[in-house]
Amino acid sequence: MAPGFYGADIQHRPLDYWLSPELSAITPANARSRLREIADARGAYMGAWAAGIGVGAALVLLGVVLAARLGTFVLLPALGLPGAALAVLCGFSFVRVRDRLPQTSRALVNRGPGSLRGALSFAGFIVLAFLGVFAFTAKPSTWQDSAALLTLGLVLAFLVCLLLVGIIIPATIMGRSRESLRRKAATDPRFRALLEQDLATWRDPYGNAGYGPL
Known part of the structure; x- marks a missing residue:
């Protein structure tokens, strides 16, 4: 555990202290903190909306492929229009959750892989199972x-396209959620101001967890 992680001056630590990669490196990965809750929730929301964008794009692509394969353009608007609408709506939502602090009080249940390695293993198993059943x-x-x-x-x-947009990309986003939050705080002054305001007002309602590390 990092020296001084808990203490009377815990709320007086600056945001850069809590965002420090060095502090994160010497703190157990499963230690609870406000920044980690924000990062994990933000990553889960971003992953979900990214999956929606990908599924919408996949529907458009499917419409194009089927139209070319069957020689009829009836399926193109039938699949392309809902797919495009889904991609656009999810795109707006993705940008929205990327630039705001998430509501960590809501329970987020993720039953899929939470990392790129896990997603690749899962996707590979599905593809091999499909090929095995067909063979x-x-x-x-x-x-x-x-x-x-x-x-x-x-x-x-x-x-494979569905597995990519529905499993692999969201899992990659969630697996890199903490690095993404640190990068966002370093490059976006408005988002950093939201974190600074949250740091000034947040108190752990369940115990003595610190605002960080990330």
Whole structure:
């Protein structure tokens, strides 16, 4: 535990002290702090909205691919318009939560991977399971059918796309949430002012946790 982490002068520490990478490095990773709660909640919200942006973009792409594959443009607006609307709305929400302090009092439940490594392992398992089921159930003649293989390739590509935007990207954002908060505080004066104001008014309602480390 960092020297002086708890003490009578805990609320008088400047924000730079709590944001210090050195303080974070000598503090247990699971130690609770206000900055870590902010970073984790902000990362969870940003990851969720980023997934929405990606899913919307994937729907637009799917509409384009199906229109070209089937030779009809009926599916393009049917999938593209809702996808574009979803991407735009989630994009606005992403920018909004990126630039504000999140409400850490709300319970955020994340049942997916919380890091890039975990997301890659999960996505790899899903892809291998999909290929295994297909290989086990497909007829031998399927492997000589170019149209069937092309369809399989398109389905697999779309599955990988969904895993990328729905699992890997959000998990990467959440896994780097603390570094993202530190970088945001260093480059955005308005966001730093929000943290300074929060530091001046925040008190731990449950114990004696410090405002940091991050």
